[in-house]
Amino acid sequence: MNWVRMVFPPLVILFAAISPVRAARPGLELKNNESLLVVEPSSGRPLLEYDEKGYLDLQFPTGSLIKVFTVVAALKQDPSFKNFRTTCRPSRWSNSSFETCWYRQGHGEIGLEEALAQSCNWYLREMAERIKPINFWETLADFGLIKRQRLAEYLRWSRRETLEVMVGTGIRLKVSPRALLYAYCALFNGGYLFEASHTGPAGVFLRVKVSPEILRVIRSGMSRCWSEGSGKSGLLSSGQASVAGKTGTAAYYCSEDTGSWKTHGMFVGFSPQEGLPRAGIIVFCFSGDGRRAAEIAGDVLAVIGRLSSRP
Ligand SMILES: [Zn+2]
Numbered sequence: 391m392n393w394v395r396m397v398f399p400p401l402v403i404l405f406a407a408i409s410p411v412r413a414a415r416p417g418l419e420l421k422n423n424e425s426l427l428v429v430e431p432s433s434g435r436p437l438l439e440y441d442e443k444g445y446l447d448l449q450f451p452t453g454s455l456i457k458v459f460t461v462v463a464a465l466k467q468d469p470s471f472k473n474f475r476t477t478c479r480p481s482r483w484s485n486s487s488f489e490t491c492w493y494r495q496g497h498g499e500i501g502l503e504e505a506l507a508q509s510c511n512w513y514l515r516e517m518a519e520r521i522k523p524i525n526f527w528e529t530l531a532d533f534g535l536i537k538r539q540r541l542a543e544y545l546r547w548s549r550r551e552t553l554e555v556m557v558g559t560g561i562r563l564k565v566s567p568r569a570l571l572y573a574y575c576a577l578f579n580g581g582y583l584f585e586a587s588h589t590g591p592a593g594v595f596l597r598v599k600v601s602p603e604i605l606r607v608i609r610s611g612m613s614r615c616w617s618e619g620s621g622k623s624g625l626l627s628s629g630q631a632s633v634a635g636k637t638g639t640a641a642y643y644c645s646e647d648t649g650s651w652k653t654h655g656m657f658v659g660f661s662p663q664e665g666l667p668r669a670g671i672i673v674f675c676f677s678g679d680g681r682r683a684a685e686i687a688g689d690v691l692a693v694i695g696r697l698s699s700r701p
Contacts, residue, residue, distance in 0.1 A: 420686065423676040427568060428690060431575040431660065431670045434584030438690070445674050449564035450654055452535075452555075453640025454509045454620075454680070456563070458608055459573070460556045461506065461514075463529035464521050465604045471517065472607055475501045478512040487511075487559055488550065492639075506611025507619030509637060509680075511557050518556035523547075526556055532598050533573035534583050535565050561641055567656065571672035574636075574658045576600075577608055578667050609634050613663045621657060621684040628688025630695060634667075635659030635687065637680030657683035661691040669694045 420426070425445040428438040439446070464471040478497035481490035491497060491512040497504070505513035518526075523545060531538040547555075547562070554560030569586040576583045576598045585595040612634035615621040620637040624630070638656040655678035660667035671690055673683040 424678065424682075424686065425567065425674045425676075426671060426686060426690060427571055428669050428671045428694065429571060429575065429584075431579045431667050432582075434572065434575065434582075437669065437694070443676070445676060446568045446672075447566050449566050450674070451561040451640040452558060452563060452565050452570065453638030453654065453656060454511075454558035455570055455574075455636055455638035455640075455656055455658060456555065456558045457506060457509060457514050458577070458612070458636055459529055459533060459535065460518060460521065460526060460558075461502065461608065461611075462533075462577075462600060462604055463526040463556075464517050465607065466529065466600075467521060467525045469601075469603065471520075472502055472603070474517060475499060476513055476516045478510050488515075488554065502607060503611040503614055504619075506608070506636070507614035509558075509615070509620045511559060514557045515553065518553045521556065523552050526552070532596070533576060534569060534586065534595060535573050536563075558638065559641065567672050567674045570656075571658060571670060574660070574672075575670050577605060578634075578660050578670065609663065612636055612660075616659070616663070616684075620680060621659070623681045624657065624659070624684030624686075624688030627685040628692045630661065630688045630692035632662035632664070632695075633659045633688065633691055634661075634663040635684065637684055639680040652677060653679055655679040655681065655683040657687045659684070659687045659691060661695060668698050 420440055422442040425441040427446050429436050477499050478491045480496040481494050483494065491510055497508055497510045500510055500513050527541055527544045530536045531541060536544060551560060551562055555563045572584050572586045581598040581600060583596040583598050616625050616633040616635045621635045636658050640654045655675035657673045657680055660670045669691060671687050673686045675683050
């Protein structure tokens with residue numbers, strides 16, 4: 391149990407969860423450069439935390455975990471964005487990441503929910519071009535991802551830097567994994583944003599207003615991420631079916647001159663995917679990718695699901 395640093399009641403979940411987490415899939419062992427946090431979305435209460443290196447409270451580029459909030463900003467600006475479609479075309483590795491999708495074969499013609507599921511950079515780029523920067527930054531402030539008193543500063547960022555942040559390829563905006571998880575929780579618990587404090591839950595920080603239709607689109611896209619999209623590795627490895635999630639592979643070093651990239655992997659997930667989830671998780675893999683993070687999340691959520699269904 392040395393890998394669980396801190397857990398709040400119910401302790402039965404803590405102690406019963408430890409060995410099943412390791413046994414859920416042969417070979418799963420969390421490395422000390424991997425961190426995870428599980429919370430109860432309805433209360434913000436931490437259930438399980440492993441964070442040997444303290445990554446949960448350090449700030450990192452968001453990667454594609456920001457895409458969901460870009461979509462929220464777009465839909466708040468104009469609800470008709472839910473019908474927005476574009477074409478993600480094939481590209482070469484030599485093409486700039488700013489002008490292409492990570493998926494070099496191209497996703498083809500693609501709509502909103504599929505773009506979230508597949509984490510299509512080109513779709514988000516086309517959408518981002520149409521979002522007023524003030525609407526994007528205010529949405530991040532609504533969800534506690536930036537400080538509202540610094541809005542004027544963010545509005546001075548260059549057009550390109552702002553678009554890169556909206557797509558998830560930029561490295562200038564940095565947010566802690568803990569803050570990202572609580573921001574996502576507000577999409578799953580009726581809009582209650584809990585303070586992202588490493589010392590424990592501190593009650594409701596803010597109430598975020600998001601329309602039911604926006605929440606439906608986001609949750610549907612995140613469910614498809616797990617069942618058919620970029621998070622499918624987690625479904626395949628864990629067998630945990632009812633998860634809504636989002637992968638993120640964030641560049642923290644990149645040189646387009648040398649083609650050298652280093653990335654962190656992240657995954658945010660909620661289970662079950664319908665109604666009020668009993669667990670929300672964020673996994674952070676230093677120098678990893680979203681695929682590995684989704685696999686870890688799947689195993690942990692599967693264990694929590696089994697324990698919660700015990701009579
Ligand atoms: Zn694409």
